[in-house]
Amino acid sequence: MHARLAGLAAFLADTRSHVVAAALALSPEDSARRPSEDAWSADEILTHLGLVEPGVAKRIAKSVRLAKEGGLARETSEEPVLHLLDGRRIETGEAKLVAPEFVDPKQVLPRDRALEALARSREALLAAVAEADGWALAEVVAPHPVFGPLNMYEWLIFLGQHERRHLAQLERTAAAVRSGSRR
Numbered sequence: 001m002h003a004r005l006a007g008l009a010a011f012l013a014d015t016r017s018h019v020v021a022a023a024l025a026l027s028p029e030d031s032a033r034r035p036s037e038d039a040w041s042a043d044e045i046l047t048h049l050g051l052v053e054p055g056v057a058k059r060i061a062k063s064v065r066l067a068k069e070g071g072l073a074r075e076t077s078e079e080p081v082l083h084l085l086d087g088r089r090i091e092t093g094e095a096k097l098v099a100p101e102f103v104d105p106k107q108v109l110p111r112d113r114a115l116e117a118l119a120r121s122r123e124a125l126l127a128a129v130a131e132a133d134g135w136a137l138a139e140v141v142a143p144h145p146v147f148g149p150l151n152m153y154e155w156l157i158f159l160g161q162h163e164r165r166h167l168a169q170l171e172r173t174a175a176a177v178r179s180g181s182r183r
């Protein structure tokens with residue numbers, strides 16, 4: 001795998017392992033509990049993540065396929081790309097964001113089914129990444145509904161930072177439901 005994608009794949013894998021560990025630390029009953037009326041349960045967070053990732057995988061697969069058909073060049077840079085979205089504060093969770101309608105977890109999956117969906121979505125993402133491997137992904141740009149135009153490296157960084165944002169939310173939710181808090 002090209003060095004740029006290898007770094008992103010490691011970032012995504014590390015983040016996902018933390019999400020799974022945080023989810024499995026909760027009982028299925030606690031995972032379904034909301035810490036407050038206006039906060040998502042762990043199940044809702046996991047379901048949301050399972051809605052976002054397949055969309056990103058499809059975006060990358062389609063965008064790269066079309067760019068390759070249009071004569072996309074091979075990647076020549078080895079410089080790391082993880083810093084490209086620094087300053088966007090995606091993962092900090094400083095401000096509450098409202099999920100777009102198409103990734104709002106209306107039909108919530110229980111924890112184990114949500115984790116299975118996340119595993120399947122990761123397989124689809126990794127397949128899209130494999131097809132994109134070695135191509136000049138900084139040249140392939142597609143719009144994000146909140147952050148505007150992102151290149152394909154930035155889409156992968158966004159995905160990891162978005163998941164880290166929700167990892168922090170998951171950890172706060174777990175602490176609140178374990179303590180019995182209904183803030």
